[in-house]
Amino acid sequence: MLRVLFVDDNSDLTRLIGIAISRESDMESAGELNSAERLVEELDRRQPHVVVLDLGLPGTDALELIGRMRQASPVVRIVVYSGYDDPHTIDKALQAGASGHVSKRQRLDRLFDSIRQIARGTPASH
Amino acid sequence: VAENSPASDPRQTEEFIHERWRYLADWAPQPLVALEGPDHVIRYLNAAFAELAGHPAGALIDRPFAEAIPQEHGEQLVEVLDRVYRTGRAETLAEQEQDHHSPSVFWSYAAWAVLGADGRPTGLLVQVVDSTKSTVFRRTVVAMNEALVQSATQLHALAEAQASIQARDRFLAVLGHEIRNPLNALNNGLQVLKVVRDDPDAAGTSLAIMERQLEQMARLVDDLLDISRITMGKLVIRAERTDVASIIRNAVEVSLPMFERGGHVLDVSLPTSPIIISADPTRLSQVVMNLLNNAVKFSEPGGTVWLSASRHGDEVLISVRDEGIGIPQAQLPVIFQIFEQLDTEWKRAQGGLGIGLSLVKEFVELHGGEVEARSAGPGAGSEFIVRLPALDDEAPSRPPATRPGRNLPSRRRVLIVEDNIDAGTSLVTLLEIMGHEVRLARDGEEGVVTADEFRPDLIFMDLGLPRIDGVEATRRIRAQPWGHAPYIAAVTGWGSEADKRRTGEAGFDRHLVKPVDFGALKELMAGIGDARRKAGRS
DSSP states (O other), X not given: OEEEEEEOSOHHHHHHHHHHHTTXXXXXXXXXXXXXXXXXXXXXXXXXXXXXXXXXXXXXOHHHHHXXXXXXOTTOEEEEEESSOOHXXXXXXXXXXXXXXXXXXXXXXXXXXXXXXXXXXXXXXX | OTTSOOOSSHHHHXXXXXXXXXXXXXXXXXXXXXXXXXXXXXXXXXXXXHHHXXXXXXXXXXXXXXXXXXXXXXXXXXXXXXXXXXXXXXXXXXXXXXXXXXXXXXEEEEEEEEEOTTSSEEEEEEEEEEOHHHHHHHHHHHHHHXXXXXXXXXXXXXXXXXXXXXXHHHHHHHHHHHHHHXXXXXXHHHHHXXXXXXXXXXXXXXXXXXXXXXXXXXXXXXXXXXXXHHHTTOOOOOOEEEEHHHHHHHHHHHHHHHHHHHTXXXXXXXXXXXXXXXXXXXXXXXXXXXXXXXXXXXXXXXXXXXXXXXXXXXXXXXXXXXXXXXXXXGGGGGTTOTTGGGGSHHHHHHOSOXXXXXXXXXXXXXXXXXXXXXXXXXXXXXXXXXXXXXXXSOOTTSOGGGSOOTTSTXXXXXXXXXXXXXXXXXXXXXXXXXTOEEEEESSHHHHHHHHHHHOOSEEEEESSXXXXXXXXXXXXXXXXXXXXXXXXEEEESOOSHHHHHHHHHHTOSEEEESSOOHHHHHHHHHHHHHHHHHXXXX
């Protein structure tokens, strides 16, 4: 079972994704966080395979956060989930250690497909 | 003359000094004249003055001074000379321009009195300076300085314009994000709805989320429209005599679900007598709502927000205080400015557009009031204080029976028995601002004991309670000698017919299903008197 942790400041969005993922037979939610606070500590506790991270968390330097997550857990895969689609920022996030990017405009099934691909080790960008 | 040594005869000495002065005056490079009497007749002039005036000395001697100088200086200069002659006090007249000269020529005058034996002026000495060079220099410096100031001002205006363009661009970027966010949630909600049709709970949650996100977006758009109406001067305030308490009640009613979601506690303190103001109730409620929204947004879940209204002389003060993240000192002056506040690192870190606070300020000012933000700094919480002019206490348009007050029949004693603190506290708040006296008990046993002490008119009883449940607690209350009196409403998540029958049999008057909405509550509170009369219990 693929364990996925969602981090987005919009609690309604994470909740909806939580409901949607509970319908997927091969995935489960490892939790929904609405701020980056304690995220690095939570990795150890929740042991997700994939973290879906909002790039626009208020008050958070997402690139720096990706670096810290990588250090804390070299095996966790990070999917950047962003509303901006600014290629420059996404490139930087990938350089910082994210494994893939999915636009918030994408349908949820595409998000889940990307999570599966990235978990298998195939880079994905949608 | 200079080589002669002074003679010992005083008369000779005086003559010697006189001669020396005469020599100095004659050959001084500064133009000099001596005038006599009130008409300022020239009795002496030196070579430099003759040259400056452009006439031989002989032509000027014994003529009035006004004839020796350019006509255009005459009037003003004679006024000065008259004054010096009258008062004995030296004066100057600087930088007098001469007509018909190109480039310009300027003369400056200095006049002082020559006193007679009685100490009164008998004449004047006038020194004339061609000050063209220094005047032109000074004027050039002044002009350059003015030009510098002007270009600095223009540069400043340009920088401001650029900053406001940047602020606008940033605003648009954040606005896009703020609209995109609920749109994403709505989009995801639709997709979830498609796959959870068979699961009513999941579908219900998705619908509730979508409704909330839609409402959030609608509010954002309404706020933007309000801002644009204000900017174009098209926003109209429909003022009427209204009680501050009713405005606050409206705002609290709308805001309570937001408090419940984050587990925030709202502590409302209202005056016992009405405070009448001239206000647009919708707009002023919006002010209070926006301040509450702001307080919740910047407080930790479970934090307390205090809302109070009080009268101070001719003013009403509405205060919204929180124990949240606070505001840095530097941020306080710009906290209400829609574009500027986005410009700071601190504000960007907080997210959001700041439209809410900007509207607060605009609406309050349209009501002739003012709003102030206070904070001891980051982490120290914040307080927003709205001041509005209060009207006289007399409120003719308001029937006295609807005023809240201790002895009025509409004020009831209400007991809430509820183990969920958030749900209990929000119901307490709601009932208190409706003007009722409210107690809260956390379990069935405490409920029975409190009912005995407090003798409520009305009990809201949760059913699933620790120790003894709500049905048993109600049975015990009804078994007391006074136990027939209170109107008891079951408040529960269980709403089947069987549940309703069970509560009816246990002695409940009413079965309410959670969440109880404000309208139903108001209706219930208003109807209790009638219900009890009909039941023959009141």
